[in-house]
Amino acid sequence: MNLTHCIPMVDTYFAQLNSKLSDLPVERRQDFLRELRAHVLDRLEQVTAPSVDDCRSVLKALGTPDEIARQYRMEMILRTSSWRLSPFKVLRTTLRWTVAGVQGYLVFVVALIGYILSASFYICALLKPFFPKNVGFFVSDAGINFAQFPVQYGQEYLPNYFIPICIVMGYLATFGTTLLIRFLVRHLSQLRKKI
Amino acid sequence: MLKSTPKLESTEKWEAQIRKGCLDLVILASLWKTRLYGLEILRVLEQNSRLVVAEGTVYPILSRLKEEGLLQSEWVEAEAGHPRKYYWLTAAGRLKIVSMAHFWKGFAASLNQLLVPVLNGKDDKGEPS
Incomplete structure (x- = not known):
């Protein structure tokens, strides 16, 4: 041939x-x-x-x-297993979609906020053993606070459960963000046409 | 030349959506008896199901089905000179297509029942429409 x-x-x-x-x-x-x-x-x-x-x-x-x-x-x-995608891969992919217009930018911002939130929970769980009096679930007149240096104000609630709660919340935030991104991609018609 | 009307266009779009929705089912079913490579799968689609799709559409779907564990594949050196990627159903793929086939059978039967008066051209009173 x-x-x-x-x-x-x-x-x-x-x-x-x-x-x-x-x-x-x-x-x-x-x-x-x-x-x-x-x-x-x-x-x-x-x-x-x-x-x-x-x-x-x-x-x-x-x-x-x-x-x-x-x-x-x-x-x-x-694909059904896509919820196992790494947050880094999802963020990198959504960053490329910012060129697809307003909807692509929206998806990227949602992904960024969601994963920063989940990372914050994990960081709090990580820091708690090292800074037990500065990191935790603190309620004061100024409102709710998770970490403050050098001195923490307010009363701490659930000190013994703070670490597992943060780990669970971090996982839920990661999982929920990934699901939300999938949902937005399926339903934002303009984005689907351009990616 | 017949000019396409909006009603014809919407019917064509609906048909395209139906065909698109059936692709997973048809691709998995085409691999029930034997292993095939991409072009052979396309021939089965065209001959047995009248599904005519852009040829490049099939390969991303095959990749996804493989990622989902429903298909397995291997490259085989063909006599023609260039290698071909053959696909076959995994055990999970066989279970999946059986489940899909049963669902389709029931769904098609219900839909056919609903469409009997439409195809016979009668309204709900049994009068010709």
């Missing part, structure tokens, strides 16, 4: 697709691209002497790099 006419067009196509999926792990990206390239070769094998138009038709039937990259991201978001 002579693909001399097709190779530059195919290489350009996959270079574009590779660029669209550049934030994916290298191994996963290369495997995906390899599979699509095999598909293109299978299609071209059905033609005795594929011309440039044949190559163009095969790539058109496959879909544009934008469409494939968007579909791939959507499928990875929708």
Whole structure:
């Protein structure tokens, strides 16, 4: 099979697709691209002497790099195990979506606030053993406070349960933020069109 | 050339949504008897279910189904020269497709029952509409 006419067009196509999926792990990206390239070769094998138009038709039937990259991201978001995604991966992905407009920016801000909140709970749990009198659930006239240096004011409540409560709250905040991001991505139509 | 009306366009969109919603079911079902690679799966979709989709659509779905543990895959060096990625159902995938198939059977039966008067062209009084 002579693909001399097709190779530059195919290489350009996959270079574009590779660029669209550049934030994916290298191994996963290369495997995906390899599979699509095999598909293109299978299609071209059905033609005795594929011309440039044949190559163009095969790539058109496959879909544009934008469409494939968007579909791939959507499928990875929708997979049932996606709630196990690392907060760092989710934040990095949502940061890319800020270029998709106001909705993308909103999703990023929600993710940032949610994960900062969960990190705060974990940090409080971590600091409590080292600063027992400065870190905790304190209620005073000024309001509720979790940490204050050098001196803490107010009365502390639930001192013995503060660490496990913070760990649970941190986990719930992480889990809830990830679920909320998934929900927003599914229902924000403008964002779905652009990612 | 027949100009597409808004009603025709909305029907086409609905049909596209229905086809899209069935893709998981059809892809898993296509792998029930044997292992296939991507292009073979597309041929099964076209021949057995009249599901015509953008060819690039199938591969992200296959990746997701594999991530969910429903499919397994391996690269096989083909006689044609370039390797092909073959997929097959895992045990979890077999359980899943059986469950989906039973749901579809019941759902389709209920829907068919509902649509009998529509297809027969009669209203709720039994009069021709």
